[in-house]
Amino acid sequence: MDRIRQEQVAALEAHAKHMRITALKIANRCGGNAHLGGGLSVMEAMAALYGAVMNDQSLPYEQRDKFILSKGHGVLGLYAALAEFGVMDEALLDTFMQDGSDLIAHPVMKPEIGLEASSGSLGQGISMAVGLALAAKKKGYSYRTYVLCGNGEANEGSVWEACMSAVNFRLDNFTLFLDNNRMQSDGMSGDVMDISGKYTGMLEALGFQVVEIDGNDMAQVLEAFETPREAGKPLAIVGNTVKGKGVSFMENNNDWHHNRLTDAQLAAALSELEAEA
Amino acid sequence: MMEITKAKARLWSRLGARAVFGQAILETAKERNDFYVLSADLGQSSGLGRFKGEFPDRFVNCGIAEQNMIGVAAGLAKDGTNVFATSFSPFVTMRACEQVRMNMGYMQLNIKTVGLGSGLVMAQLGNSHYGLEDGSVMRAIPGMTVVSPADGAQIVKTVEALCDFRGPAYLRLTGGPGLPVVYEEDFDFRIGKAIPLREGKDAAVIAAGTMVYYAKKAAEILAEKGLDVSVIDMHTIKPLDTGAVDAQLGKKLIVTVEEASVVGGLGSAVAEYLAPKKGKPPQLILGIRDCFPHAGSYAYLLEQCRLTAEQIAEDILRAAES
Numbered sequence: 001m002d003r004i005r006q007e008q009v010a011a012l013e014a015h016a017k018h019m020r021i022t023a024l025k026i027a028n029r030c031g032g033n034a035h036l037g038g039g040l041s042v043m044e045a046m047a048a049l050y051g052a053v054m055n056d057q058s059l060p061y062e063q064r065d066k067f068i069l070s071k072g073h074g075v076l077g078l079y080a081a082l083a084e085f086g087v088m089d090e091a092l093l094d095t096f097m098q099d100g101s102d103l104i105a106h107p108v109m110k111p112e113i114g115l116e117a118s119s120g121s122l123g124q125g126i127s128m129a130v131g132l133a134l135a136a137k138k139k140g141y142s143y144r145t146y147v148l149c150g151n152g153e154a155n156e157g158s159v160w161e162a163c164m165s166a167v168n169f170r171l172d173n174f175t176l177f178l179d180n181n182r183m184q185s186d187g188m189s190g191d192v193m194d195i196s197g198k199y200t201g202m203l204e205a206l207g208f209q210v211v212e213i214d215g216n217d218m219a220q221v222l223e224a225f226e227t228p229r230e231a232g233k234p235l236a237i238v239g240n241t242v243k244g245k246g247v248s249f250m251e252n253n254n255d256w257h258h259n260r261l262t263d264a265q266l267a268a269a270l271s272e273l274e275a276e277a
Numbered sequence: 278m279m280e281i282t283k284a285k286a287r288l289w290s291r292l293g294a295r296a297v298f299g300q301a302i303l304e305t306a307k308e309r310n311d312f313y314v315l316s317a318d319l320g321q322s323s324g325l326g327r328f329k330g331e332f333p334d335r336f337v338n339c340g341i342a343e344q345n346m347i348g349v350a351a352g353l354a355k356d357g358t359n360v361f362a363t364s365f366s367p368f369v370t371m372r373a374c375e376q377v378r379m380n381m382g383y384m385q386l387n388i389k390t391v392g393l394g395s396g397l398v399m400a401q402l403g404n405s406h407y408g409l410e411d412g413s414v415m416r417a418i419p420g421m422t423v424v425s426p427a428d429g430a431q432i433v434k435t436v437e438a439l440c441d442f443r444g445p446a447y448l449r450l451t452g453g454p455g456l457p458v459v460y461e462e463d464f465d466f467r468i469g470k471a472i473p474l475r476e477g478k479d480a481a482v483i484a485a486g487t488m489v490y491y492a493k494k495a496a497e498i499l500a501e502k503g504l505d506v507s508v509i510d511m512h513t514i515k516p517l518d519t520g521a522v523d524a525q526l527g528k529k530l531i532v533t534v535e536e537a538s539v540v541g542g543l544g545s546a547v548a549e550y551l552a553p554k555k556g557k558p559p560q561l562i563l564g565i566r567d568c569f570p571h572a573g574s575y576a577y578l579l580e581q582c583r584l585t586a587e588q589i590a591e592d593i594l595r596a597a598e599s
Contacts, residue, residue, distance in 0.1 A: 061356055109384050117351075118384050121375055127345045128380070131352015138313075138334065138353075158376075161345035168340075 001219060008052065009219045016047040016218065019080035020246045021273055022093065027076060028266040030097035035105065037243040037256040039076025041181040042148060044221045045239060046081040049146055049177075053225045057087045057114060062141040066132050068117050070125025070159075071150035071179060072106040073258075078115075079103055087114035123156025125149065126176065130166050133174035133234075148177045152184025155193050160202070163236075167207035170232040175225065176208070178236060179215060181243035183254050199238045208236040215239020248272060278437060279304050281430045286461045289429025292324075293454035295393050297429045299324020301436035302361070306332050312359040312440060315350055317343045323363050323393050343368045347376035347388070354387040359440060365399070366392030366408030366449065370415055381445035382418040389439050389446045390415075395425075396451035396487060396536035397570065397578040404569045408449065413541025415447040416515045422446040423515040424468060425535075425543075427489035430460040431512060438468050449486065449514075451536050453575060457490035459510070469513045471521035477505035480532060480597055481525035485511050485543050488534040488563075494586035495534075495593065502590075504597055506532075517546045526554070530597050532561045534589060536579075539564040561596040563589060 001009070020043055027034035050057075054065035069078050079096065082088035092113065095101035102110055106120030119125050129147035136143055149159060166174055178199055182189055190196045200212045209230050213220040215237075224237040243257075244250030247269040261269070279285070279301065289297045302314060306328060318341045320329050329336045337353075339346035343364055350362040362369065369390050370377065381388050395408030415423050424439075424446060426432045432450065439446055446468075464472065474489070475496055484492035489510045496506045507528070509521055525531055531551070533544035544562030551557045565582045572578070579585055583592060 118379060121379055124344075124348055124376055124379055127348020127376070128351045128355075130345070131349040132355060133352070134337070134349060135353045135356065135358070139356075158344040158348070161342035162348065165339060165342065165345055165349065 009222060012047050012051050012222065013218045015051050015084055016043045017273055019043050019047060019077070019084050021270060022080040022083065023076035024247070024261060024266055024269050026079070026093050026096045028261040028263065029094070032097055033258050033260050034076060034097070035073040035258050036076065036250060036261065037183070037254065038071065038074050038150065038181065040245045040247065040250065041216070041241040041243050042074050042077040042179050043080070043245065044216050044218050045148060045177050045179065046077040047084070048218065048221045048225055050081040050085040050087065052222060054146065063143055065143050066116055066129070066145045068125045068129045068132070068145070068147040069107055069119055070122070070129070070147050071153050072119030072122070072125070074148065074150070074179070075103070075105060075107060078107065082114040122150070122153040123158040126159055126162035129174065130162050130169065130171065133166070133171040134169050136173055137169070137171065145174050146177065148179060151178065151180040151182060151189055151199065154178065154195065154199060163203060163206050163208065166234040171234045172229050172232055174234040176234065176236045178238045179241055180238055181241045183243045183252070183257070185257055187254055203236045203238070207233065209233045210236045210238060212238040212240070215241035216245050246273060279433045281433070281460060281463045283461045286430055286458045289433070290456050290458050291454060292429070293456050294398070294432060294450040294452045295322070296324040297432045298391065298393065298436065298450055299326070299328060301433045303328045303331065305436060305440055306335065309440065310335070312361060313337060313353050315339055315346050315360060315362045317341055317346050317364045317368065319364050319393070325363070343373040344376050347373045347380055347390070350388045351380035351384065351386050357387055359387050359389065361389045361391055363391040363393060365406055366395035366411040367406065370411040370447065374414060377415070378418050382420045385420055385444055387443060387445070389448055391448045391450065393450050395449045397582065398451060398453040398575050400575045400578065401572055403572040408451070409538045409565055409569070410541065412449050412514055412537050412543070413545070416541060416546065420445060421515060422468065422513065423449065424513050425449040425451065425486035426512055427486060427510050428459040429456055431466065434466040435512070438466060442468060451486040457487065459490050459493065469516055469518060471518035472510040472512070473507065473521065474510055475506070475508040477507045479505045479528060480530040480593065481507040481509065481528045482532045482534060482593065483509045483511045483522070483543070483547060484534040485514055487536050488584065491584065491586045491589055492534050495589040498586060498590040499593060502594060504594060506593070511543060514543050514546055517550060519550050522547055522550055526557060528558050530561060530593070531558050532563060532593050532596070534563040536584060537564055538567060540567050561593065563592060
């Protein structure tokens with residue numbers, strides 16, 4: 001890596017760390033359960049998207065790159081990114097999960113604060129992303145479309161309907177990031193409904209351009225999003241990640257799929273993150 | 278705008294609901310280019326063959342993947358563009374129900390789902406293809422509009438109206454070739470505004486879709502037997518034209534007739550509206566009685582479900598006399 005690139009990666013890593021701190025703080029402050037595991041695993045992808053890959057989010061609709069959080073419960077990653085990069089007023093974060101808030105456990109569509117779509121029912125967001133990318137092709141809009149889904153979410157057949165159509169519609173303006181943190185609500189995906197290790201093969205067989213990476217390695221994430229595109233092919237990034245990444249007692253621990261973070265646990269988590277060199 | 282004439286009405290009757298829908302889309306597409314039409318491998322069967330051929334950029338085939346079709350429609354509709362997402366009625370409303378719920382109900386995107394071959398017209402294709410619950414399920418989703426046109430002319434009017442209508446809607450198409458004619462000349466059509474067809478003093482018959490014609494025929498039979506009934510075309514099941522129902526509160530009996538399940542459709546909508554009112558007339562709900570009918574020809578099915586004009590008249594007379 002040359003020095004300029006190293007600096008760029010380091011800056012994004014610093015953003016991702018700050019986003020993790022934000023996520024932990026708002027999860028603790030809300031006083032209830034939050035999807036910590038699955039929010040922490042996507043921080044590198046979210047930092048890369050909003051910090052480097054996507055264009056200015058205040059551009060008009062036809063130009064503004066679009067992001068769909070199909071893995072709707074990954075909101076800690078999305079809200080943290082939107083605040084981190086100035087798309088959403090960070091004061092809104094204080095309202096997370098409070099009565100009347102715009103910010104709840106799954107996104108509620110409000111493009112003015114960067115929430116492109118409502119989600120939460122898994123397996124639906126990729127289809128909308130396909131439609132967005134198709135609209136751009138048909139209407140000559142310049143925006144690119146990005147969508148993030150989960151490995152558990154990929155149990156849903158509708159995910160594969162969407163992928164089949166992305167290829168058929170020749171959407172080279174479309175990128176799917178599959179956050180493979182290897183777990184889902186009931187435990188290890190290998191134990192629940194095992195398609196582990198098959199995502200890359202399935203996506204390639206359908207006709208995607210696919211890169212498989214360590215999804216928590218910022219340099220690899222950035223490079224993956226910058227993959228030179230083959231004409232007429234959608235891109236899929238299979239990012240192997242760690243659920244709960246960044247906090248030792250949460251990593252690969254499915255107790256943190258959806259749970260409450262006490263003050264003591266918050267303090268322990270923050271001291272780990274803030275102590276990082 | 279397509280002109281409504283006697284000759285056109287006869288042509289549309291011969292063509293049937295699906296072909297008329299296709300023609301309405303085609304003619305409208307010649308005048309405006311602000312909508313897309315999607316299909317789930319049923320373009321030919323939906324009367325969209327010519328539209329596909331003449332406007333290939335505006336037609337998207339999603340293959341046999343209805344859930345994805347609705348999501349794709351959502352992405353296309355996100356900038357406000359109108360999108361018609363079409364398939365046979367159970368597939369577009371129930372296979373893709375959650376996508377309809379989220380993209381149309383919750384996100385209020387500008388999508389019009391079109392349920393072709395609703396009711397019993399799919400005949401020997403059997404219950405897998407019938408539209409029994411489709412209107413009920415769509416009605417249950419907050420923020421949806423549900424329209425069930427009575428005949429060819431009204432299908433044309435509804436398509437034109439939906440091209441201007443901003444927001445999610447379900448268009449329920451009943452009837453096939455030999456589609457009976459209710460409207461032979463131009464008429465005022467507005468989504469949400471019922472059309473009174475006949476005024477009578479004894480009872481009110483509120484119908485939608487193909488049953489509007491049979492309700493009118495039943496009214497003629499009843500007139501001969503001394504029962505004088507109003508007939509109202511309640512094409513928009515949601516939102517219900519409650520004013521049109523209010524106008525009938527003085528009758529001895531209110532009847533609803535639909536080529537759909539009696540659970541959750543037009544009859545239920547009227548009953549829900551009447552429920553809190555004191556001193557309201559009793560209501561007879563006619564339709565498919567919460568069952569899967571035995572498959573056969575369309576005529577066989579209508580008879581089995583007591584939805585012929587004669588049977589409708591019999592049931593109304595019995596209820597009026599009891």
